[in-house]
Amino acid sequence: MDLILASTSAYRRNLLERLQIPFSTVAPDVDETALPEESASALACRLAKEKSHAVAQRHPDALVIGSDQVASIAGRSVGKPGSHQAAAEQLQKSSGQQVDFYTGVALTCIATGYSQTMVERFSVVFRQLDPAEIEAYLVKEEPYDCAGSFKCEGLGIALFKKMIGDDPTSLEGLPLIATCRLLREAGVPVL
Numbered sequence: 001m002d003l004i005l006a007s008t009s010a011y012r013r014n015l016l017e018r019l020q021i022p023f024s025t026v027a028p029d030v031d032e033t034a035l036p037e038e039s040a041s042a043l044a045c046r047l048a049k050e051k052s053h054a055v056a057q058r059h060p061d062a063l064v065i066g067s068d069q070v071a072s073i074a075g076r077s078v079g080k081p082g083s084h085q086a087a088a089e090q091l092q093k094s095s096g097q098q099v100d101f102y103t104g105v106a107l108t109c110i111a112t113g114y115s116q117t118m119v120e121r122f123s124v125v126f127r128q129l130d131p132a133e134i135e136a137y138l139v140k141e142e143p144y145d146c147a148g149s150f151k152c153e154g155l156g157i158a159l160f161k162k163m164i165g166d167d168p169t170s171l172e173g174l175p176l177i178a179t180c181r182l183l184r185e186a187g188v189p190v191l
Contacts, residue, residue, distance in 0.1 A: 001109070002062040003188065006055035011146075012067055015174040019190055021183075028054045028066060032079075040072035041102040045119045048104030053115075060110035063186055067174045069103040071148040080145050087138050087149035088131075091159070095129040099148055103170040107182045114186050120175040122165030124152070129159060 003023040005016055013025055028051035034043050052066025071078045073093050081087035101124070106117040137159060143151050150156030152163075152171050169176040180190045 001188070002059070004055055004059055004062045004064045006051040006064050006066040009173060011173045015169055015172055015176060016065070016179070018176065019180070019183075021188070021190065023065075026055045026059070026064075028052075030054050032068070034077060038077075040070040040077045040100065041119050041121070043077060044068050044070045044102040044104035045106075045117055046104075048106040048119075049108075049115075049117045052106035052108040052117075056108040056110050063107060063109045063114070063183075063188065065174075065179065066106040066108070067104060069101055069147050069170075069173050072100045072102065073097060078148065080147055081149045082144055084138055084142075084144065087144055088134055090149040091126075091129060091134045091137070092131070094126045094148065094159075095134075096126060098123050098125045098164075101148065101171055103173065103175050105175055105178050105182065107179075107186055109186065112186075116182050116185065118175070118178045118182065120165070120167055120170040120178055122163070122167065122171045124148070124163050124171070125161040126159055127161045133159075 005025045006028040008027045030050045047068035048066045052064045056064040101122045104119045108115045141155050167175045167177040
């Protein structure tokens with residue numbers, strides 16, 4: 001059975017490559033707009049499922065992995081900043097705060113009827129950051145395509161006081177522990 005990652009994210013592709021299982025990638029073309037009053041966890045779950053199902057409809061015999069991540073600061077969802085100014089604002093709001101990341105992962109195969117979705121929560125407690133540190137970080141790493149405005153696998157780790165959670169890969173965009181479990185349940189051995 002073919003395995004497809006419903007994503008064009010280089011971060012997710014690099015994470016899935018760690019499992020050393022052959023796969024291809026397909027863009028899911030899903031609207032990522034939050035619904036009114038939708039929580040970060042519910043949004044991550046819904047988008048992971050919609051991405052997986054959208055690609056599975058086009059490839060019904062494949063097993064399709066969908067994933068999405070939403071950051072939440074004080075109960076308010078934040079997305080990818082997209083610009084230097086927006087990233088600086090996000091990091092200033094994160095300074096001294098706990099930021100919760102909800103990463104949804106879904107596996108779907110139309111032919112077999114398999115469909116499962118999970119959401120992993122992982123939290124980061126930021127140090128108190130001064131504007132000069134924020135600026136220096138953003139200039140060095142340019143994390144404008146990352147929820148929360150940092151790359152934990154890079155220099156972003158210097159912004160943290162501590163990390164809280166079971167699977168640090170969920171913070172990078174694809175929870176590999178959950179993905180391995182879902183793959184095993186779907187009959188795909190990882191080892």
